[in-house]
Amino acid sequence: MRTKYSTCSVCSKFESLRIFVARAVLFTCVLSSVESLLPPTVLTGGSQSVHRQLCVKFGQAIDKEDTEWRDILSPEEYYILREEGTEPPFSSELNSVKESGTFVCRGCGAPLFTTGSKFDSGTGWPSFTYPVDDSVDLRTDFKLIIPRTECRCATCKGHLGHVFSDGPEPTGLRYCMNGLAMSFKSDDEHPETAKLVNSREVIEGRKSVRPPLGVALPGIVLNSFLAVAITSSFFSGPHGQASSVLEYFPLVFAFYFGWLVVRDISRFMS
Structure with a gap:
């Protein structure tokens, strides 16, 4: 029974990741369209x-x-x-x-x-x-x-x-x-x-x-979206005993994207 649950749990998380990747692609396409309407930043x-x-x-x-x-x-x-x-x-x-x-x-x-x-x-x-x-x-x-x-x-x-x-x-x-x-x-x-x-x-x-806001903002928004999406997809799956360390691997990416957000925001706060 534990093996069956483990397989379903892993499959569920990969399905959630597939959905979040599709949303991320759509989100970046929207950002690209908006960014193309903005004038370039001149240092x-x-x-x-x-x-x-x-x-x-x-x-x-x-x-x-x-x-x-x-x-x-x-x-x-x-x-x-x-x-x-x-x-x-x-x-x-x-x-x-x-x-x-x-x-x-x-x-x-x-x-x-x-x-x-x-x-x-x-x-x-x-x-x-x-x-x-x-x-x-x-x-x-x-x-x-x-x-x-x-x-x-x-x-x-x-x-x-x-x-x-x-x-x-x-x-x-x-x-x-x-x-x-x-x-x-x-x-x-x-x-x-x-x-x-x-x-x-x-x-x-x-x-x-400080990087110009018009340049840094898309990265901050996208990295925030990725961190939240990965974390949300992970915890939205079925809960129970963890059967494999691989199930926690997506959280590594969530922490990484979260760190990028904190780093970029700190540049504006300094």
Whole structure:
């Protein structure tokens, strides 16, 4: 009798999980539709006049026809910048760059990051703790169902990579960028660029940088939904003596998603 109950109990929980996954997919589709109506978040705080000077300095064009981008970029660069692709890890020469300088957009030449914000994340992609002011747009994408924060060049809207909340101080963020989406300009060879960029760079020493609410909110809502849905599906099943440790395994995911919610909310409270 215990074996029969155990089988029914496990089946019941898996059926509940199947239902919750279907609801989660529907929920993320709704979030994606709402997010597409919101304007992208631009990380600002620096001088807009300086930003315009840099645009003029680098001769950037905000809008180009698709044929123009194909003429300017190599097939690999076009795939990443214009088709939102991803390069293989550990394939970029920019991973080893330690010289003082500026990482600029490969498509338009706009300054994005400096060596001062670069760190070795061990992921295989060039990683940074913060961008140059006014240089990137952040928006949410749902390509992997779970929402991620996409990072784009604020000037030409080229895809650069994604932002994650597992970076070091002073921001706690990791800007995980595609090396093929950027070029490097050393301070020694481009002193004027370095001077302008330094006037816009986020001031070091800040304890943290709060992710924009428009970017963080979908993740907070979705992770809350997943935590509640998993917990609810678990405890809605038949109760009795636990016959297998596997029956408690879904609670591991519930605790994980709950921790993500607490972590993201704490960033706004700090």
